[in-house]
Amino acid sequence: MRDLVKSTLEEHRQVVDKMAALESEIASAGELCGNALAQGQRIYLCGNGGSAADAQHIAAELIGRFVNDRRALPAIALTTDTSALTAIGNDYGYDEVFSRQVEGLCREGDVLIAISTSGNSGNVLKAVDAAHRAGGSVIGLSGKSGGELNAKCDVSLVVPSDVTARIQEMHIVIGHLICALVEEYLGLDAD
Numbered sequence: 001m002r003d004l005v006k007s008t009l010e011e012h013r014q015v016v017d018k019m020a021a022l023e024s025e026i027a028s029a030g031e032l033c034g035n036a037l038a039q040g041q042r043i044y045l046c047g048n049g050g051s052a053a054d055a056q057h058i059a060a061e062l063i064g065r066f067v068n069d070r071r072a073l074p075a076i077a078l079t080t081d082t083s084a085l086t087a088i089g090n091d092y093g094y095d096e097v098f099s100r101q102v103e104g105l106c107r108e109g110d111v112l113i114a115i116s117t118s119g120n121s122g123n124v125l126k127a128v129d130a131a132h133r134a135g136g137s138v139i140g141l142s143g144k145s146g147g148e149l150n151a152k153c154d155v156s157l158v159v160p161s162d163v164t165a166r167i168q169e170m171h172i173v174i175g176h177l178i179c180a181l182v183e184e185y186l187g188l189d190a191d
Contacts, residue, residue, distance in 0.1 A: 011166060018160040019170060026174055029139045029155045030181025036111045036137070038186060042074040044106060044136075046098040046127050047115030050168045052079035054115055054141075058175035066179035070188035078102070078127070098127035108135030113178075116140075117167045119147020119158070128152045141174055143167030 033043055043062060045055035055077040062075035078101045079085070088100045102112060112131035116124045119142035128138050128149065140146070140153035143161050150156045159170040182188075 011163065012169060015159065015161045015163075015166045015170060016173075019173070021160065022157055022174075025155055025157050026177050027181065029157060029174070030178045031185060032137055032139060032155055033111055033113075033178055034182045034185025036109055037073050037182060039109055041107070041109040041111065042076065042105075043111050043113065044076050044078055044102060044131070045113040045115065046078040046102075046124055047141075048121055048123065050164075051115035051117060051121075051124075051141075051171070052077075054168065054171050054175060055079050055113070057172065058113065058179065061175070061179045062182065066176070066183055068183055068188055070183065073182065073186075076105070095122040095126055098123050099130040102127045102130040102134065102136075106131050106134040106136045110134070110136040111139060112136055113139045113141065113175075114149060114153070115142075115171060116147065116149055117143050117164050117171075119144065119149035121149075125149060125152065139178075141171045143170075 045059050047055045056079055059075040059077040062073040078098050085097050088097045114124045114128050125148055131138050137154040140149040140156045142149045143159040146158035150158055157174055159167045161167050
């Protein structure tokens with residue numbers, strides 16, 4: 001058991017060390033979100049499974065608070081409306097569960113944060129296409145090779161790992177960094 005703990009922590013540390021190569025892209029993602037929010041736009045997030053939970057987590061940090069007590073920021077996880085998800089999935093198929101929501105909600109200047117550990121989730125890729133059609137920008141969080149998502153994003157953050165657990169761990173680190181950068185960009189502090 002101790003070997004498993006030690007090897008997992010070592011693997012995590014190695015991925016964290018490699019994340020330094022993404023500093024510029026992470027800063028760009030924070031700036032993109034901060035600028036959109038400063039212009040009165042919204043942030044949408046989507047993903048499947050653990051990535052759905054990450055989408056909800058990041059949205060909650062923005063609309064609630066991250067570090068500072070400040071005004072709520074408009075962020076919506078497209079993974080939380082079970083009526084929309086099940087109706088769209090039933091009527092149009094699971095690949096449309098996010099794109100239909102993006103089509104109905106996303107406006108020019110909004111930002112979609114699309115999360116897929118492989119970068120190849122069909123419903124996430126369709127949401128990206130819908131966001132671009134609406135005039136929105138896309139930040140992609142993926143891993144492995146970045147998959148198809150990598151080429152479709154305005155800012156692509158590909159975690160340098162092939163291990164899903166390590167990729168998801170870094171997605172939350174990136175999400176927290178984006179939240180911190182947004183608060184700094186907007187100059188938000190306690191009211």
